[in-house]
Every structure is written in C-alpha cells, then in structure tokens.
Amino acid sequence: MKFLLFCHLCFLGGIWATLRSSIIRESVRNSPKPNITFGVILPRSLLITVTRSYGKRLGESFQAFTDSKQLKYTFKDYYRISTPPVANMSLNPSPTEILNTLCNIVVKRDVVAILYFTNSEIYGSNAASVQYLLQLTTYMGIPVIAWNADNIGVEQRVSGSRILQLAPSMEHQAAAMLSILKRYLWHQFSIVTTLIGGHDDFVRAVRDIVLESTEFKFNILDIFVLKGKTRDEIRTELESLKNSDARVILLYVTKDEGSNIMGAANDLGITGKNYMWIATQSAVGSGIVNYAPSDFPIGML
Incomplete structure (x- = not known):
C-alpha cells in the first residue's frame, strides 16, 4: 500500500513539475x-x-x-x-x-x-x-x-x-604519419621542416607521440629546419640528411617550399626506392584543382 501511494505521489509530482515548467516556458516566450x-x-x-x-x-x-x-x-x-x-x-x-x-x-x-x-x-x-x-x-x-x-x-x-x-589539428596529422610508420615497422625517421608557421608545434607533436608510445619504439634521428630559399641552398642543407641513416622522412612545409626541397633531394639521390617521404597536407594544399608538384617523387605519401 505504501509502495502504491509513493508511486502515486511521484506521478502527481511529475505532473506538477511538467505543468510548472510549461508555465515558466510560456511566460518566458511572452516576455521580451x-x-x-x-x-x-x-x-x-x-x-x-x-x-x-x-x-x-x-x-x-x-x-x-x-x-x-x-x-x-x-x-x-x-x-x-x-x-x-x-x-x-x-x-x-x-x-x-x-x-x-x-x-x-x-x-x-x-x-x-x-x-x-x-x-x-x-x-x-x-x-x-x-x-x-x-x-x-x-x-x-x-x-x-x-x-x-x-x-x-x-x-x-x-x-x-x-x-x-574544428580543423584537423597538428596532433592529428602527426599521429596519422606515425601510424603509417608503425604499420610498416619503420622505427627510425628524420623530420624535415622550414620556418613555416607552426613548425615548432609539429616537431613537438611528433615528439609527444614518440614519448607516449610504449608498445612501439620510435627513434628520431635528426630534425632539419631548412632556412635556404633557393634550390642550391636547400641542396647544401640536405647534405647532412644524405649522409645520415635516415630512410623515412616526415616533411612539414608549404607547397612552394616542398617543390624546391624535393627537387634538391632528387638531385642528391635521396628520393629513390630506398627512401620514403611522408608529407603533411600543407605540402600539397587544399582545393579540388590542387595537385602535387612535378618534383614530388612517385610513391611519396
């Protein structure tokens, strides 16, 4: 009997609360x-x-x-x-x-x-x-x-x-790039970037993921921040990359910079089948009519 009475009171309380809420909402609608x-x-x-x-x-x-x-x-x-x-x-x-x-x-x-x-x-x-x-x-x-x-x-x-x-963050792109390395068991890699806005954030995002990864060990061999503007200047800066053990390179640059960098890398012979370059969206740009520059090697991601 008490249980039925309790339920009945709750039901009445629910009706009262609903009516009161409706009255308040209606009064608000009518007020400025x-x-x-x-x-x-x-x-x-x-x-x-x-x-x-x-x-x-x-x-x-x-x-x-x-x-x-x-x-x-x-x-x-x-x-x-x-x-x-x-x-x-x-x-x-x-x-x-x-x-x-x-x-x-x-x-x-x-x-x-x-x-x-x-x-x-x-x-x-x-x-x-x-x-x-x-x-x-x-x-x-x-x-x-x-x-x-x-x-x-x-x-x-x-x-x-x-x-x-709301746009894909730097962390999202860095995580996607490192997931490719993990998929193909590539532990060692280098980073190539320029003074493009956010290059420090990109390096930090990659480092954070590397430090958090416990099951799969990554090893950042070198970080190259290129300052050259011409193809010859960039070729000189990439000599250190050519002489290193890096075979997988993460690239964060603009489209114009990427064209010069990949052209210089091709001159040095570090874009062949033994090398894998993985670039961010900034290297290609956005839009339907956009396409990768001709200097980008076949197989580049």
Whole structure:
C-alpha cells in the first residue's frame, strides 16, 4: 500500500513539475527576450560570386538555426538570436586591419562569440596574422570557434584560451604519419621542416607521440629546419640528411617550399626506392584543382 501511494505521489509530482515548467516556458516566450549575437569573420574576396556564396550559405544556416523545428535548442525559448554581423578580412591582414575589425565591428556590437573560417590554399604565410587575431580574442575573453586548416600549426595553448579548433589539428596529422610508420615497422625517421608557421608545434607533436608510445619504439634521428630559399641552398642543407641513416622522412612545409626541397633531394639521390617521404597536407594544399608538384617523387605519401 505504501509502495502504491509513493508511486502515486511521484506521478502527481511529475505532473506538477511538467505543468510548472510549461508555465515558466510560456511566460518566458511572452516576455521580451535578450539578444544573442554571433559574429562571423570571413576572408575578403574580389570575386562577387564567392562573396554571394558566403552570404547565401550564412543566411541559410542562420535561418535553419533560428526557424527550424527539427533543431530542439531550448535556449531559443529564452533568447532571441540576432542576425550575425559579418566582418571581412584579407587572407594576410595587417595588425591595423585586425584591430579595426575587432574594435569597430566586434566590440561595438557586443558580440559574444566569433566563428572564424578560412578556406585558403595559402599555407603558413599568414600564420602571424592568425596568431595575433586569436590572441586578441583571448585577451578580450571572446570565445572563438575556428576552422582554419591553412594554419593548423598556429599555437593554441594560450593561457585562458577559449578557442575551439574544428580543423584537423597538428596532433592529428602527426599521429596519422606515425601510424603509417608503425604499420610498416619503420622505427627510425628524420623530420624535415622550414620556418613555416607552426613548425615548432609539429616537431613537438611528433615528439609527444614518440614519448607516449610504449608498445612501439620510435627513434628520431635528426630534425632539419631548412632556412635556404633557393634550390642550391636547400641542396647544401640536405647534405647532412644524405649522409645520415635516415630512410623515412616526415616533411612539414608549404607547397612552394616542398617543390624546391624535393627537387634538391632528387638531385642528391635521396628520393629513390630506398627512401620514403611522408608529407603533411600543407605540402600539397587544399582545393579540388590542387595537385602535387612535378618534383614530388612517385610513391611519396
């Protein structure tokens, strides 16, 4: 009898809680809702078709987010989502352009979050600009949801950082490369990189995985940070690699740098069947029309 009474009271309590929740939600719907504003920073393009494509996709996403009945976001009952202000910046903005964008658009409109997207085929050249932008947003306490695959090596470990990076991280690519080595039982390898943005992060990511690997022992023979610009200068720097025992090389460079490096490596005879070069995405670039440079040897990963 007590058990039945307990269940009955729980049932009544559940009804009361449901009715009370409905009443509160209805009262909130009828009351003025505070605004929530998301800001969007997009790359500036001289092509009108690209600009219109950005605007159309942004409008469709905003409408689907706010009007769709399939998206059950309860916070929409308490807040009104405003049309997002859009800021355009060049792919390699100056510090002044970044400051003007943040001060004149972001801060003035009380933006509470920034969605930062780039779809650039230029790798590493604007790393300093991206770093400066993300650091400023961190100091201002503005959360950032970022997709910038062209700068996956940009340092994200800023104190108090509120950056959510959605693009494949440096750690992901390093783990994928080392998984290939593990698959074919290649224990020894060397790293070749340049002063491309994030090269230190790439080396650190590889080292972290090597240190954490207990079942399979890796051995980093050498780390070459090339500073030469011409093919002859690079060939001179790669002489040490030729004289080493390295037969597997991990490459983190830009597309133009990769073409010169692999051309110099081919001149030295270290791209034949006894060598395996494994490159990151930055060496090939992004986009459907992109292809590997002709200097890249057959069989290169």
